[in-house]
Amino acid sequence: MIIAGLSLLLVDCTPAEEEITLDPKARLTFSTDTLFFDTLFTDTVSFTRRFRVFNPQDNAVNLSSISIASGESSFYNLLINGIKEKRFNDQIILGKDSLLVLVEVTIPSRDENTPFLVEDSVVFMTNENIQTVNLVSWGQDAHFFRNDSIIACNTIWPADKPYVMYGSILVDSLCQLTIEEGAEIYINKNATIFVKGSLLVTGSADKPVLFRNIRLDIEHAPGQWTGLVFLEGSNNNQIDHAVIRNAEFGVRLGTPDNDTIPDLIISNTIIENMSGFGILAFTSDLWAYNMVVN
Structure with a gap:
């Protein structure tokens, strides 16, 4: 009984912002809906663009995945907490907190004289909710x-x-x-x-x-x-x-x-x-x- 009571006490003391909500209606908000890179020279790593992901809930949320929609074939990369990947799993954002996401892109040449559009998106999966941030850039051969x-x-x-x-x-x-x-x-x-x-x-x-x-x-x-x-x-x-x-x-x-x-x-x-x-x-x-x- 003493052990059980101690366990109950520990659960009760967990701050609300650290308790992970499983509410299927829990949604994220973003500092932008579209990340623009403008014109970039091909075969050259871009400078990074950034945006923030906000958790407006009182409780924490577990982002089961953050990924580039086109997967491994994408020209874009994500950088989260100093790590570069095209997909991240199980990223937790505490209640009323946010996550910084950096994005870079390297566009391969196409042997074209005029700029060409390169689009993709970042996909966020939270409690079966899917939300996206669009990625837009123009490639220029040189x-x-x-x-x-x-x-x-x-x-x-x-x-x-x-x-x-x-x-x-x-x-x-x-x-x-x-x-x-x-x-x-x-x-x-x-x-x-x-x-x-x-x-x-x-x-x-x-x-x-x-x-x-x-x-x-x-x-x-x-x-x-x-x-x-x-x-x-x-x-x-x-x-x-x-x-x-x-x-x-x-x-x-x-x-x-x-x-x-x-x-x-x-x-x-x-x-x-x-x-x-x-x-x-x-x-x-x-x-x-x-x-x-x-």
Whole structure:
């Protein structure tokens, strides 16, 4: 009798928020019904998005499963309590408490020029109740430069797909890189475009050439990549109708010579959100007009 009474006392002392409810009407609430990733470059692990799962009941609930609807074939992953999986079982949320769920996605390439939709959902099973949070992202194939690279001579970059630079590139001496109107170049932290030969950027008013940071979720933050550096010996450079954004500096020109012929002509171009300077030229011949620099 003493043992039985002690057991009863322990049960009675269990806090309500720790008692697991079996009520089939118990439902969860969520901080969002849809998690958007916007546009992501293919074959690259995304940054994480997050949402919270709330238990509004007084008692605890046992989530018998939290899973990606497409299972192992999904491009999405869940991260809960530091563990990455596509499915979790028996996750308990105390009464009036919540659970943080992180989601990441890696979208494989499809060899397509335009963005494509990638959808899935997170499925929550609680006392036979099924609830979902939608997952939405857009994949974008690109030309990738994953390491420091020397560009082949007389290369032309058309505007078919974005150009994504994880490492720096070099346009070597006696070589030219031509970037056509509408091309978009996305550049990672600490990556630089070095020009020892010639750079020809042929944007237009309707289709400017874009140079910017690789993180699409960071629109207006300076210092996200290095900038364009024209090295000694570089000449016959032209940048027309371009937007250079979110770098440490826009253009650095150091091409000393004995003539007054412009080594670089920049026109109809916006250089914005620099952490340092927009244009730095020393002992060089530069002609710039119709510019916005900040």
